[in-house]
Amino acid sequence: MSLLRIKELRTLLHKYNHSYYVLNISLVSDFEFDNLMCELDTLEKKHPEYEDVNSPSKRVGGDITKSFNSVKHQFPMLSLSNSYSKEDIVDFDSRVSKLIDNTFTYLCELKYDGVAISLIYENGQLVRALTRGDGVSGEDVTANVRTITSIPLSLIGNYPEKLEVRGEIIFPRPAFDLLNKERLANGEQLFANPRNTASGSIKLQDSSEVAKRKLDCFLYALFLDNSVTNSAYEHYELLKKWGFKTPFLDKNYVKSVSTIDEVMSFINYWEKSRNDLPFDIDGIVVKVNELSLQKLIGNTAKSPRWAIAFKYKAEQVSTLVKNVFYQVGRTGAITPVADLEPVEISGSVVKRASVHNADQILKLDLRIGDTVFVEKGGEIIPKIIAVDFTKRNKNQLPLDYIKCCPECNAELVRFEGEAQHYCINSNDCPPQIKGKISHFVGRKQMNIDGVGEETIDLLFNAGLIANVADLYNLKKEDILPLERMAEKSAENIVNGVEASKVVPFHKLLFALGIRYVGETVAKKLANHFENIQSLRIADFDTLVNVDEIGDKIAESIIDYFKSPINNELIDQLIGFGLNFEKAKIKDELSTDLLKDKKIVVSGKFNIVSRDEIKRLIELNGGKNISSVSSSTDMIICGENMGPSKLNKAKKLEIKLVVEEEFLDMIKVNQHSVEENPPIQGEIQF
Numbered sequence: 015m016s017l018l019r020i021k022e023l024r025t026l027l028h029k030y031n032h033s034y035y036v037l038n039i040s041l042v043s044d045f046e047f048d049n050l051m052c053e054l055d056t057l058e059k060k061h062p063e064y065e066d067v068n069s070p071s072k073r074v075g076g077d078i079t080k081s082f083n084s085v086k087h088q089f090p091m092l093s094l095s096n097s098y099s100k101e102d103i104v105d106f107d108s109r110v111s112k113l114i115d116n117t118f119t120y121l122c123e124l125k126y127d128g129v130a131i132s133l134i135y136e137n138g139q140l141v142r143a144l145t146r147g148d149g150v151s152g153e154d155v156t157a158n159v160r161t162i163t164s165i166p167l168s169l170i171g172n173y174p175e176k177l178e179v180r181g182e183i184i185f186p187r188p189a190f191d192l193l194n195k196e197r198l199a200n201g202e203q204l205f206a207n208p209r210n211t212a213s214g215s216i217k218l219q220d221s222s223e224v225a226k227r228k229l230d231c232f233l234y235a236l237f238l239d240n241s242v243t244n245s246a247y248e249h250y251e252l253l254k255k256w257g258f259k260t261p262f263l264d265k266n267y268v269k270s271v272s273t274i275d276e277v278m279s280f281i282n283y284w285e286k287s288r289n290d291l292p293f294d295i296d297g298i299v300v301k302v303n304e305l306s307l308q309k310l311i312g313n314t315a316k317s318p319r320w321a322i323a324f325k326y327k328a329e330q331v332s333t334l335v336k337n338v339f340y341q342v343g344r345t346g347a348i349t350p351v352a353d354l355e356p357v358e359i360s361g362s363v364v365k366r367a368s369v370h371n372a373d374q375i376l377k378l379d380l381r382i383g384d385t386v387f388v389e390k391g392g393e394i395i396p397k398i399i400a401v402d403f404t405k406r407n408k409n410q411l412p413l414d415y416i417k418c419c420p421e422c423n424a425e426l427v428r429f430e431g432e433a434q435h436y437c438i439n440s441n442d443c444p445p446q447i448k449g450k451i452s453h454f455v456g457r458k459q460m461n462i463d464g465v466g467e468e469t470i471d472l473l474f475n476a477g478l479i480a481n482v483a484d485l486y487n488l489k490k491e492d493i494l495p496l497e498r499m500a501e502k503s504a505e506n507i508v509n510g511v512e513a514s515k516v517v518p519f520h521k522l523l524f525a526l527g528i529r530y531v532g533e534t535v536a537k538k539l540a541n542h543f544e545n546i547q548s549l550r551i552a553d554f555d556t557l558v559n560v561d562e563i564g565d566k567i568a569e570s571i572i573d574y575f576k577s578p579i580n581n582e583l584i585d586q587l588i589g590f591g592l593n594f595e596k597a598k599i600k601d602e603l604s605t606d607l608l609k610d611k612k613i614v615v616s617g618k619f620n621i622v623s624r625d626e627i628k629r630l631i632e633l634n635g636g637k638n639i640s641s642v643s644s645s646t647d648m649i650i651c652g653e654n655m656g657p658s659k660l661n662k663a664k665k666l667e668i669k670l671v672v673e674e675e676f677l678d679m680i681k682v683n684q685h686s687v688e689e690n691p692p693i694q695g696e697i698q699f
């Protein structure tokens with residue numbers, strides 16, 4: 015009965031997904047969809063014996079891939095030869111025409127600017143997804159690809175038993191802009207462009223993070239055992255019938271043409287219209303359409319002879335530099351920015367361009383009043399390529415790089431080996447103070463709702479906060495009088511701040527904004543030191559002995575804890591009850607959910623310590639076992655789990671459970687984490 019319902023739900027949800035993400039038609043309300051998904055989720059949890067890696071419930075991700083296996087491609091993944099001029103296209107046409115006696119057609123397509131992917135289906139099920147790699151072997155990124163909603167996990171219609179399809183994973187512009195907007199609000203570094211971000215996303219270890227990225231995929235090549243058609247164009251029609259998202263045939267994304275003039279019109283059309291597309295393209299692909307002729311013409315070692323890419327040049331315009339001003343970042347890094355006479359480029363109006371650093375100003379010999387060439391590739395911030403010296407006037411003097419911070423007037427320093435100047439007056443320089451607070455409240459750090467950049471500005475300007483500890487003193491009555499502050503927003507801030515007190519130690523460590531201590535380093539430190547006191551007193555040798563901590567990070571941590579201001583801040587935060595040590599779970603939460611289960615614990619953990627995991631296993635009726643065997647029920651795996659254990663586990667098909675899953679399993683949530691008693695006693699420095 016349950017299996018029947020599970021199957022029914024999977025078919026239904028696959029159908030709704032396909033309709034929504036591939037055909038753009040919504041068949042059910044979000045509410046109904048969520049209810050069905052919830053029902054499926056509950057049944058699947060109750061019946062792990064009916065597990066299906068391609069269940070629609072897998073779309074949200076959750077699998078962790080520590081290292082991506084290299085797998086050989088069935089056919090090499092070639093690249094395309096590039097051309098930048100219309101003459102190259104004419105040459106290509108005459109080369110092809112010489113090789114072919116009969117009439118033939120060309121297929122003109124968009125060249126999607128993303129990352130190539132090969133998808134393998136057996137009996138209508140997605141079994142593998144590989145990156146291009148070196149063209150011969152690619153990396154197995156199946157778990158991550160399963161989260162891309164427009165890629166079917168289960169095919170429909172009359173599909174062949176085996177097929178391979180290739181395409182491009184892209185980051186649609188609107189989703190990319192939204193992601194960067196969120197990152198800006200969280201004080202995180204912005205991603206440079208959709209292509210690199212798509213490529214980075216597909217290699218993330220945590221597939222639930224990939225699911226959040228809203229990637230998309232267009233397909234452009236199909237390999238079948240027995241081809242049923244001689245036309246690449248018809249391949250698209252077949253793929254569409256089987257449930258794939260092909261380039262929209264109706265939107266002129268693909269066009270079958272018979273003459274080189276028509277190829278040129280396609281190129282010209284998209285050169286003008288490409289800025290209206292909701293994703294980036296970097297050119298046009300021209301292919302011989304007939305599959306038998308493609309075979310006849312063949313490939314070189316690197317690329318097919320039957321296809322060519324026409325790449326659009328990054329658009330360049332010239333404009334005037336009205337001024338150069340200097341921005342101060344969260345870390346005190348100074349970035350010179352050119353204030354430009356507004357100019358339209360690639361469909362958007364550009365008013366500013368980053369000049370990176372003092373060396374770049376010298377290299378370009380940039381002066382105020384110059385006319386410059388500006389280029390916008392895929393990047394968000396346009397680049398100044400060169401100065402138009404023919405327009406330079408004698409009165410324009412070389413730029414004098416600033417010596418003092420434009421915000422707080424402190425003298426700037428330039429560290430050895432670094433290109434940027436820094437303001438090191440970090441505790442008294444307003445953009446640095448605000449930047450630190452904004453980093454602290456970020457989603458991946460303390461995740462304090464309701465405190466965005468604007469609110470931080472308001473609170474700072476009103477003198478209510480001058481450092482992150484001040485957040486914990488905020489009262490609703492202090493916030494309410496601020497401009498445009500409603501009762502509800504004020505309440506949200508106070509509640510958000512309060513809720514952050516239980517945020518795990520590694521996130522708090524990341525939130526402090528110690529130079530070079532990013533998310534990953536913070537996890538390593540939290541794993542090793544387990545509480546702030548032992549980290550505070552760690553000397554250089556102790557620090558560099560920690561996994562992945564090098565000289566630069568160690569020095570930065572020591573510097574941080576040398577400062578009396580930083581120590582005072584930490585003492586204040588300890589006083590407010592923030593979680594400065596790894597969590598301990600309350601004993602009264604014991605269950606028999608793991609009764610008689612034989613469990614191996616391996617690797618390092620982030621939220622609780624390894625010993626705590628072991629204690630929790632016993633508390634919930636399980637048994638701790640040291641080595642993996644066929645009688646092992648599950649392995650709780652942390653970071654850097656030993657490869658021999660992992661291989662053995664895979665061979666014996668033993669269930670692997672990550673830390674969060676385990677805590678979920680025994681129903682531990684943030685609220686059951688004991689509030690750590692404030693750490694007593696002063697540390698002497």
Ligand code: IVH
Binds near residue numbers: 092094130317318
């Ligand atoms: S056909 C040689 N068609 O461009 C393999 N490729 O620079 C046949 N690409 O590796 C590729 N859009 O990742 C083809 N419409 C399209 C494409 C396309 C983007 C990518 C693809 C390929 C790269 C070559």
